[in-house]
Amino acid sequence: xxxxxxxxxxxxxxxxxxxxxxxxxxxxxxxxxxxxxxxxxxxxxxxxxxxxxxxxxxxxxxxxxxxxxxxxxxxxxxxxxxxxxxxxxxxxxxxxxxxxxxxxxxxxxxxxxxxxxxxxxxxxxxxxxxxxxxxxxxxxxxxxxxxxxxxxxxxxxxxxxxxxxxxxxxxxxxxxxxxxxxxxxxxxxxxxxxxxxxxxxxxxxxxxxxxxxxxxxxxxxxxxxxxxxxxxxxxxxxxxxxxxxxxxxxxxxxxxxxxxxxxxxxxxxxxxxxxxxxxxxxxxxxxxxxxxxxxxxxxxxxxxxxxxxxxxxxxxxxxxxxxxxxxxxxxxxxxxxxxxxxxxxxxxxxxxxxxxxxxxxxxxxxxxxxxxxxxxxx
Numbered sequence: 398x399x400x401x402x403x404x405x406x407x408x409x410x411x412x413x414x415x416x417x418x419x420x421x422x423x424x425x426x427x428x429x430x431x432x433x434x435x436x437x438x439x440x441x442x443x444x445x446x447x448x449x450x451x452x453x454x455x456x457x458x459x460x461x462x463x464x465x466x467x468x469x470x471x472x473x474x475x476x477x478x479x480x481x482x483x484x485x486x487x488x489x490x491x492x493x494x495x496x497x498x499x500x501x502x503x504x505x506x507x508x509x510x511x512x513x514x515x516x517x518x519x520x521x522x523x524x525x526x527x528x529x530x531x532x533x534x535x536x537x538x539x540x541x542x543x544x545x546x547x548x549x550x551x552x553x554x555x556x557x558x559x560x561x562x563x564x565x566x567x568x569x570x571x572x573x574x575x576x577x578x579x580x581x582x583x584x585x586x587x588x589x590x591x592x593x594x595x596x597x598x599x600x601x602x603x604x605x606x607x608x609x610x611x612x613x614x615x616x617x618x619x620x621x622x623x624x625x626x627x628x629x630x631x632x633x634x635x636x637x638x639x640x641x642x643x644x645x646x647x648x649x650x651x652x653x654x655x656x657x658x659x660x661x662x663x664x665x666x667x668x669x670x671x672x673x674x675x676x677x678x679x680x681x682x683x684x685x686x687x688x689x690x691x692x693x694x695x696x697x698x699x700x701x702x703x704x705x706x707x708x709x710x711x712x713x714x715x716x717x718x719x720x721x722x723x724x725x726x727x728x729x730x731x732x733x734x735x736x737x738x739x740x741x742x743x744x745x746x747x748x749x750x751x752x753x754x755x756x757x758x759x760x761x762x763x764x765x766x767x768x769x770x771x772x773x774x775x
Contacts, residue, residue: 559744586603
């Protein structure tokens with residue numbers, strides 16, 4: 398009876414919280430408080446986003462809602478449901494900081510509290526302009542060291558590194574910081590690791606780890622190959638696919654053989670999860686746009702065959718927290734394109750195309766406003 402009574406009490410608490418509002422919002426001197434009333438054991442996670450804060454909960458009976466606020470700290474918020482999750486998206490005004498804490502209740506339920514602090518007005522002075530963003534582009538020349546990648550009329554690891562260095566010089570001339578995942582003919586595994594399969598797994602993991610929130614963009618550079626004659630440029634962003642050709646391509650780039658099959662399966666599962674993750678879905682959309690602009694830039698500079706933009710489960714960009722793409726510059730075993738990829742002039746034009754696409758993306762609309770709304774790149 399006691400257990401039944403407690404369950405009924407928790408349900409009533411949740412109903413009461415819903416009736417009061419989910420979240421409950423209070424404006425105080427110097428801060429605005431959001432209170433989420435939660436049953437005992439409710440899982441939650443608070444993550445910063447580019448425009449504010451995202452709070453994810455386990456499944457709750459809170460009603461979906463969306464509201465714009467006339468508040469010094471919070472512009473708007475919305476509560477939505479995705480599969481087995483309830484998500485609260487809170488959009489903040491510029492310069493707003495926040496803290497969070499938990500207040501337990503005697504019955505085992507608890508309150509998740511977020512305080513958003515009102516920006517202090519400057520006395521008799523115009524508001525300071527935000528510092529320009531630090532733009533950091535990661536260029537990832539595929540393969541390296543004991544892993545040559547695709548071979549034919551050229552070797553993939555050599556062309557990828559040469560083109561990456563050329564892109565680096567072009568972007569640095571525009572004031573953008575560039576990081577190469579490798580600057581020499583090597584992979585990223587420690588020298589004492591002898592097993593090639595283990596080296597590949599470590600190498601891919603370290604490359605993928607560089608696509609974090611301290612960077613702006615991530616571009617992995619590769620050369621294609623095919624059993625039948627094929628040529629042209631194609632660009633990928635991360636996502637699931639059922640296309641056998643794209644799956645085979647992903648397996649090859651994910652290490653090949655049994656390792657490639659396993660990593661591709663893991664990446665496919667991650668791609669399916671993105672549909673329920675607001676932050677990851679937005680990043681996927683930006684990645685697709687980056688892929689389109691980079692492909693467009695390369696085609697303009699090279700007049701190569703257009704093989705399009707595709708989504709595929711590439712392991713190296715599976716967990717990217719920033720826009721990330723994988724570029725296939727051409728086919729190393731095509732009798733015409735393979736010889737073209739060996740020419741310095743053609744590699745220079747490929748690099749110019751990549752740099753053109755990157756600069757257009759950074760200056761373009763929605764993404765430029767997230768970086769610095771007052772000073773997009775020219």
